[in-house]
Each structure stands twice: as C-alpha cells, then as structure tokens.
Amino acid sequence: MSQSISLKGSTRTVTEFFEYSINSILYQRGVYPAEDFVTVKKYDLTLLKTHDDELKDYIRKILLQVHRWLLGGKCNRLVLCVVDKDEGEVVERWSFDVQHIPSDSHGQEDSVDLSTTQSQIRALIRQITSSVTFLPELTKEGGYTFTVLAYTDADAKVPLEWADSDSKEIPDGEVVQFKTFSTNDHKVGAQVSYKY
C-alpha cells in the first residue's frame, strides 16, 4: 500500500490532470495557435503545454481555485466550453465529472495504485487527443475562445472572479463519453458534447 496517495495528493493529481487536459484541448482544437505551445513529457506521453505567459497565468488562476474547492469537496464538475467568438455560441463542451469517494467507503482491497491511476490518465488523455478525429472541424481559424465553468456546492466560498452562470449546454448536441480514472479519493470521468 505504499503506492497509494492521500486526499491532498489525489486532489493534486486531479488538478494536474485538468491542467494538461485543458492545455491539450486548447491546442488540439486550435483555440490558440500552435506556436504558443511547447511539448512536455507527462504521464509518459508527449503533451503540449502553452508557454504564453498570459494564458498560463489564466489557467493557473482557474485551477488554483478549483484545487481549493476540490480539497474541500465542494466541486463536482469542471466544464470547458469552446465558444464561437462572433456569435458567442458554445460549439464544444468538455465536461469533467469529479466524484468524491469518501475515505471510509473503500476498504484496503480497492485502494487504487498510483501506477494504475497514471495509466488510466494516460488512456483518458489519449482518448481526448484522438477525439479530434471525430469532432467536427472548427473552421473559423482563430475565431474561437473558451470559458470555464465549475459546478460547486451551494455553500462553497466563491471569489470575486467567479459568478453564477447557466450550464451552457449545447442543445441537441452529440455526447461522447470518455474513459474514467480514479485515485483513492476521486473518480474523474470526462465527456464531450458538440454541435452535430
């Protein structure tokens, strides 16, 4: 059991996963130009991460808050919407569900090994990356931006930058469910819905 991780570590894993998946989605979907990204080795994969300071800072600020919520168990979903700049219409909606597994519910036998988590994350990121193949092409070059939603509990502390919003669902959108990964304390699933 030496390889299992605590709640703090588990939260960090989840946040880190968010960071890399947001980065890869922004790159894969061409929300930001390719030259703003550099390759990094992570999860034994070659992933792309932005090196534009402004964007880095923006993502960091979001995830810092999400991390806090996750630690308190207040956040159960993170959504990244790719938005058409001109029409303000949501064209893709990447949703990550976070399920908290109360620490007393699982016994010793079903605690998740760190390497298992890593390989699950790897599989999930691969799936996200490969989803470009079936997603409709975003034709307007540089005409997209993104926005981030967090689903929290009613009693979560909310900083000034965050404001209530609707769910920005895509009406009649096609939904594709991805794999999940789990750590000792969290189970994270992903799905994308897009305008069909």
Place this chain on the structure above:
Amino acid sequence: MPENSKDKSNSAVSGNRSVLSVASPTKLNILSSDWSRNQSKVSKGSLKRSSSLNVRNPKRTSLQASANSIYARPKITLGAPPLIRRDSSFFKDEFEVKKDKPAFSVYPSRSHSTIGSDSAAPQTCLSQPAASRESDEQFTVAADRYIPILQGASQNKVDPETLHEALPPPNASPISHLRAQTKIVFKQSVAEACGLDMNKRILQYMPEPPKCSSRQKSYVMKKRTHYSYQQEQKIPDLIKLRKINTNPERILDAPGFQDDFYLNLLSWSKKNVLAIALDTALYLWNATTGDVSLLTNFENTTICSVTWSDDDCHISVGKEDGNTEIWDIETMSLIRTMRSNLGVRIGSLSWLDTLVATGSRSGEIQINDVRIKQHIVSTWAEHTGEVCGLSYKGDGLQLASGGNDNTVMIWDTRTSLPQFSKKTHTAAVKALSWCPYSPNILASGGGQTDKHIHFWNSITGARVGSINTGSQVSSLHWGQSYTSISSSTMNKEIVATGGNPENAISVYNYETKFKVAEVVHAHEARICCSQLSPDGTTLATVGGDENLKFYKIFDPRRTERLREKGGVMDGMLGMIGKEECRRNDKENRSNNLNEIHTRRPSSSTSQFLIR
C-alpha cells in the same frame, strides 16, 4: 360501483398509474422532487415507453404535442402545475392509502393501486375539469417508473440536512410532516422551474481569456519537433532608474511638417546626415557641421516617406502619387523614378542592398530591384490596410511589416510568403524594430487604441513579451545603458515615442519590461517620427508641434576594442560639442566600423543603379 362503468377511460388511466406507483411508497421523500424534474427531462422518452405498454388513451396525441412543447422549453412552462395538482388529487390518493396502511411496507403494486383507484381516484378525478386531468396524467406518465437519473440522484435531491431544519417536531402528526416536506419540495421545484438549484451552483470564471495572439499563415518552414528549453530563471538585478537629460540637446524648427501618424518622414544616415521631409520639400541636415541643404522641392506632391539606402549615398523618397524616387546625395540629383502603378501614397520604405520594399496605402508591399528596368520583382498583397511600417531584418531573410489593419506580418524574403501574421495589436502598427542583440526578436508598437509594445520571436512566431505604454507608439528603437562606467553588464533597453496624453519619450528595460526613464512633454503635440543617431546615443524626434528635437537617451555601446585608450577624434557629432562627446565620438566611429562588419558586406548600390 356504478361509476366505474361510466369511467372506462379513467380505469385505463388508473391502470397506468398502478404501474408507476410500484416504487412510490419506498421513495416517497424523493419522488416529488424527482418527478417534477423528470417531466422536463425525460417526458419524451417515457411517453414513448408508455405507448409501447399499449395503454389506450384518446388524449395521447394532444398530450404528446404538449410534451413536445415542454421539451422545447422545459423549465418555465411545466414546473409548477403538477405540484399544485399534487396535493389536490394524487397526493390525496396516496394519503388515503397511507391512512389505510400506515406502516411503510412495500406491498404489491397491484393491490395498492386498486385500492387507490377504487376508493379515491375516480371521485376526485371526475370532479376535476379536463385540463387538470391532463396534467395529472402527465404526471403519471412522466413518473412512469423509477428510473435513476445520474445527475438527479446524486446532486439534485433535497439535502436531508436542510430538510431537517424545516421539519416539524418529531411528535407532530404525520400530516404536518408531510406538509412540511411538501413545502420544501415546492420551494425546490420553484427554484428549479426558474432554472436555479438549491444545492448546486454553476460558476463561471468571468475574466476574459487572453486574446488568441496569432495564427500561422500558409507557410511553414519545416515540420520540426519542438523542444522546451528549460531556461533557468535568473533573478534580474534591481534596475536603478536612469537619469537622462530631459532637456533636448538641440531644437530645430521644422515648419510644414505633416502631422500624420502613418508617414515616415525622418531618416538619419550612418554618415550622420539627417533627412527630413517638410511637406513637399526634402531637407538634409548635416549633424556634424550643422549645415542645412534643400535636396528637392516637388512643389505639388507631398512626400510620404524618406529612407536612406544601406550605402548612405542614396536616399529614397516615397511620394503621394505612388512613385518612389532615388536621389544621389553626392551629386544632389535624381537617379531614378520607380512607379508603383498603384496611384496611392507610399508611406513606408525599407532597403536591403539593392532592393527597396515599398509599402503603399492600399496594403501592397512591392519589392523593387533598383538595378533592373522592370524594377518590381514581387508584390505582396496580404495587408488590408495601409502599410505604415516596414523593416528588413539585419540578415535580410525576413521583412517585418505593420499595417493599418492592426496586423504585424513577418515575411520570408525567399518565399515571398508571410511566415507569421499577428493580430494581437488593436490599432495600426507603425513602429517596428529588430533587436540588434538577439537577431530574432522583433519589437512592434501599436497606435492610439492599442498602446502596447509586443516582442516577437521571429523564428517560432511566439510572443515573448509585452509592455503597456499608456500612449500610442509611433516609433521604437533599441539601445543600451550601463549600470556604471566600470561595469560591463549591459542593460538592453528600448525607447518608445508616444502621443497623448504626455507626448513622452519612454525608455524601458527589455528584460524586466519596466520603465527606467522618461521625458514627459518632450513635445507639445504627439511625436510622429523619431530616429536614432548613428552612434546610437541620441534620439531625434519630430512632432506635431513642428519642432525637431534631439535628446540624449542611451549610453554609447562599448566594444572590446574601445577599452584601449587613444585614437584621434574627429568631430563627427558636431551637435554635441562637449568633452564627453569626444569619447562617444571615438566609440561611435569604431561602432560604425563594427556595424559594417556585422552587416552583410553592402556592395555599393551605386554601381548597379541605372543611370
């Protein structure tokens, strides 16, 4: 029961209801909240299902239609009515059932439903108008079965803890318990109907994501792997504010100078001759001697751009009619007129050996070869606004252009295609300057509404830094300073000239992006053009107030050779006739030598010019 026979359709309804109520006693608490939601979300599907159960109902079609409309606008139209209905009919049903058998045992559904339909339902239903019946029915259809909905079950139901507060004391009657619960459920349904949720919030991160800086154009150098070089973070030394003389070294009058942001009317040659266009006339001012000479006066066409050639013996003049003239300074004569055939003014020029790039008002960039008769070797029409900034990189492989379409383009001169097209600026881009220290850094400055300087890596196309100047950027020049006379650490600096509100000359440190020095109110009107002297120390600025001022901004650049003492002084910079100037001068000369070495050996242009 006599009424039973009268009510055939009703029995069908109650039969239908019997199916649903299988689960109802067990999840009494939840059902009410689940059901109103189910209606909005699942109604379509469940309707289909019930039709497959083959329950005949004359109202089915109308019901489906209404359900469809519900599906389109789920929240507002439907949330409330079933709830009001609830305590009137269905609840009574269930209530009576409960009265019969108060224990919460799960009994067979059939018996339960028959009790319900036989005793209470027919009467109440009959007494109701048809419309309410319909909604009642809808309810029954919607809550067809207990279908766990992931989202609903996990997040949407009433938190037992909040429920607790509103609950009546434990010794209260079951009716009051039920009422209390209904109240809470009602509250929740109203909240839900308004698109709100009691226990969940959806929060959006409100700040705008950074602007998508650019997009790569058609041309890609080569597919290559990117490597991330982890640069160790050096903590920059504390930058001391620099002291610069805020009084100009010299002021000259420039009557008739055109106060137009888009024109480039000033040029300073390495032979220390400053050319300035005043309306239709071109004047040369020799900074060494202070002599002024009139090169030409076109009388009826204004001059829009002036640039010295690389050999400093020729000067190109872009005019309003679209022609570019090349003048020889030695003989003070016109050598060649190159016609753009565009009929619009040429607002920017840049030399590369024997090539002159001209930027026109209509957005075309023409590359002219001064040696050949058909001088236009290529035309690049990518800009959609006036090209007001043009600058060849030192090695001639790239050309930077800035336009009134808020775009900076970096062209590959070998392929004649834009390598990068950057749309980060939000105003016209006139100021362009290649970094002399690291050859792939380009600085670009935006106009009145943009106020930013952006630094670009011209190989990768990435933006490597930005400065908000708080004023339009009409020109940019790189320079350097030294923290002390003895220290050898050079601070890379960049100077920007501005307009409203302060008409200031601002000096920024490139590493830290901090402003290290400033001359506020350098001019009474906005500064239109500026040029750096050949020794790189003095900035000549000309503004809308028709003054040409000289400010000493930078320290002279030090090179290894300069460390040795000695040498002769030739009063190259006559304008700064001070003792300190001697040292500058000397450095300046060797500087020039250096520059000639570092630049491509500039084959003298004059040889090739067509006479």
